[in-house]
């Protein structure tokens with residue numbers, strides 16, 4: 001897939017029927033984003049139906065594995081058919097680091113399935129609580145009281161690449177269940193992958209755990225940081241600072 005369709009998924013309609021009936025004729029379904037990318041009808045049909053098949057299987061798998069997590073919205077199944085190389089160790093963030101809704105004890109569960117014919121290679125580093133502890137002096141003394149803004153800040157100035165990590169190889173057809181926001185990770189090598197994501201309330205948290213969004217505030221306090229809710233101010237102060245992906249691209253072009 002072209003680079004700009006790096007993370008297409010259910011939300012872009014790619015698992016909807018690729019053709020619809022219009023005035024008695026089969027025409028391309030404009031709601032399916034693939035219909036605007038793929039020129040050949042037969043290829044569009046094959047890809048859309050294969051995507052739908054994978055989505056159904058991953059939905060069933062997710063329901064079976066996590067029956068107590070109640071999705072806040074629909075499941076999102078994404079397809080990453082763009083080669084990924086040495087992207088750098090990082091903690092996931094979304095929506096340019098905007099703070100998340102912490103009003104409910106929500107969690108994010110993700111299943112990554114290797115669709116390629118060769119191993120997908122990850123490196124897995126420290127958990128977020130450990131990273132915070134070993135990053136005193138690297139991170140500012142005052143951190144944003146929100147997991148997503150925190151991870152954005154770490155991406156810009158946390159230098160997560162310095163951490164030790166272990167290699168994990170996911171064989172063809174193998175899956176990993178992980179929350180990339182709470183454990184440092186890097187895709188070292190990968191070509192084709194599908195992932196399903198559930199964000200919702202877990203009705204079966206144990207030992208007072210209320211999900212990573214709420215727990216992360218305590219992780220920061222435990223590591224000795226002060227907290228700030230000036231999210232706009234923090235995000236503004238990071239404007240123009242290169243991202244982890246920018247740094248990874250620089251490293252790769254230096255090697256080339």
Ligand SMILES: [Fe+2]
Pocket residue numbers: 090091092180185
């Ligand atoms: Fe990631």
